[in-house]
Amino acid sequence: MPRELTEYDIRILRKLAPECEDLICNGTRTEFRSILPPVANHYSTDEHDFKSRLERLTNEELEYLIEQxxxxxxxxxxxSPFFFSGLLDLVTRRLSKRAAQELFSIYENDEGCG
Known part of the structure; x- marks a missing residue:
């Protein structure tokens, strides 16, 4: 269920991808409806870059994204599973293994992309 990004969402997106000038997906020409897919699929150069970007998040922002x-x-x-594993590593390290397991379950059952 994609959402319209709030000001808080946009601040997080721009923190992770400062080069993001507009909120439009180049491929579909629609507005971004999530934070992590654009960072992973449009701005990160590889898994390491994605993981480095995620390190910029505070625990509060990370918990907010998990709640979303x-x-x-x-x-x-x-x-990509390779990119997502970086998120799982971060959540395990900074929050808990249980939160990472829950996240993995969400990932396995997510059929859409915003």
């Missing part, structure tokens, strides 16, 4: 994933508002199904 729980609710189905933050789609992650179109993120």
């Amino acid at each position: 994933m729980r609710s189905g508002s933050e789609s992650v199904g179109c993120i």
